[in-house]
Amino acid sequence: MPSLLQLEPLLLPGCPLHSPFQSGLGDTRGGNGTAVTEFVLLGFSGYGSLWGPLFWGVLLVYLVTLLGNLLIILLTLADAALHVPMYFFLRHFSGLEILYTMTVVPRMLADLLSSCPTILRASCFTQMYFFSLFGITECGLLTAMAYDRYAAICRPLHYSTLLNPGACVCLVGACYLTGIITSTTYSILVFTLPFHGTNIIHHFLCDILPVLSLASASTFWGEVGNLVVTVAFILTPFSLIIVSYACILVTILGVATSQGRRKVFSTCSSHLFVVMLFFGTGIVAYMRLGAGSSQTRDQILALFYAVVTPMFNPFVYTLRNKEVTGAMRRLVKKYLWSP
Secondary structure, X not given: OOOHHHHHHHXXXXXXXXXXXXXXXXXXXXXXXXXXXXXXXXXXXOOHHHHHHHHHHHHHHHHHHHXXXXXXXXXXXXXXXXXXXXHHHHHHHHHHHHHHHHHHXXXXXXXXXXXXXXXXXXXXXXXXXXHXXXXXXXXXXXXXXXXXXXHXXXXXXXXXXXXXXXXXXXXXXXXXXXXXHHHHHHHHHHHXXXXXXXXXXXXXXXXXXXXXXXXOOOOHHHHHHHHXXXXXXXXXXXXXXXXXXXXXXXXXXXXXXXXXXXXXXHHHHHHHHHHHHHHHHHHHHHOOOOOOOOHHHHHHHHHHHHHHHXXXXXXXXXXXXXXXXXXXXXXXXXXXXXX
């Protein structure tokens, strides 16, 4: 029975495939042969009958994500009641969600309409770089938001000192700087490896592990680097967030009335829901040593954390948040219902 690699020319007719079966290399790890200059994103090409529902579904989710997160940015800028650290962080997080999905979704939609979804090596590097940059920065921002809730609930008398405007700007700046340094270093590390074998990426985006698996040289250090990045920027922030919420839980249990407990919990539940979605899928996707794994599982996970999860952010922070819904009503009344 022919392998998927041998069936790829049938799935992608007319594409500039750089397959070892075609070039005579016979081994994707071979160091000889022509260097790969462009990749083919196999993505969902093997699910031809599903491209229509997938295209329209992803497009709908993308539009909801853009409009919802833009609404949050607008509300947190326009309403003075939301000019507090929590919504300062949320505004940056919403902006990152927009950039994060823009890195992936437009390209994915175009590839779903294309019979030959190719991407230049330089473009693949660029997508990997920005996808990593925005993802790592979001991990830092979610940690900063957890620290904000910890300071507000567990140390309320020191809150204005701990989260003063200068401290908030420094925290956000540190998140961006960490993302830039890490994504630059790791993307360069991956793309300095030689690529002489197959140019077919079994994914709908240039994610780190699918690209790394195509390298013709040893990928050991790249895989170790992926593990280090995962521990440093996914597991460690997630652990800090869990510790913060453990402290918050102890404080909540010390609140005298059930009404007080509900009020405190309501301010944290939205953030905690987003944290579980974002970090949960990230840990499952990246917490492994080795570039090989179930391709279908990886694509479903990536579809969830890169496309679906950002859509939940506006709903979670508006429908379940009285301050945001109040700001929305005031904004509508001021600009749409004013006499």
